[in-house]
């Protein structure tokens with residue numbers, strides 16, 4: 523079985539290495555990182571997926587942000603190890619983390635990415651929400667975890683205000699879940715290439 527757990531400080535170097543492997547150099551120079559700098563992650567929603575041997579195969583992170591003063595979740599980066607892309611592991615961590623976010627009471631999620639990928643999870647273009655430039659407006663996507671949560675919400679995405687503790691509360695390790703591998707590659711296990719989302 524595979525296991526999905528909240529990321530702990532012990533996981534972080536491996537998660538950073540996975541992101542470095544999956545994304546172009548300079549990933550932290552992207553405009554979305556300006557919203558994350560100095561802001562604590564939403565620890566309970568930052569997840570790692572390990573295979574039965576304990577190898578890190580996927581990771582996803584979330585940050586808090588604001589639009590028109592309302593709380594939004596900023597999703598990303600999400601990455602799957604290149605040797606396992608296209609096997610459904612990205613979908614697993616997307617769906618598991620979004621379910622956790624809904625359970626925690628979050629109303630809406632925002633990301634910058636490829637609509638053809640993220641639409642399968644229900645994300646749609648947000649016409650009236652602006653990420654810091656330069657960001658292609660076609661890639662600014664939102665998901666309602668609560669019906670109507672994005673209706674009439676517009677304006678620039680802003681950093682979460684307030685203090686940003688250096689040390690986050692340790693995630694509850696009992697929040698791990700065992701999951702079956704979603705699917706084996708049918709024939710050609712060619713890894714998905716390119717970048718689905720800015721990160």
Ligand SMILES: CC(C)(COP(=O)(O)OP(=O)(O)OC[C@H]1O[C@@H](n2cnc3c(N)ncnc32)[C@H](O)[C@@H]1OP(=O)(O)O)[C@@H](O)C(=O)NCCC(=O)NCCS
Pocket residue numbers: 544545598599600601602603606607608609610611612613614635636638639714716717718719720721
């Ligand atoms: C994008 C990513 C997270 C998806 O995870 P994954 O485990 O490979 O994806 P899944 O197996 O869940 O889904 C595969 C499906 O998504 C599609 N897909 C993957 N990336 C896509 C993209 N950029 N645009 C459109 N569709 C995409 C595949 O074609 C496949 O379609 P199918 O189900 O019709 O066969 C992963 O490929 C990855 O890490 N890519 C590099 C890093 C990246 O771009 N991360 C996102 C930025 S935050």
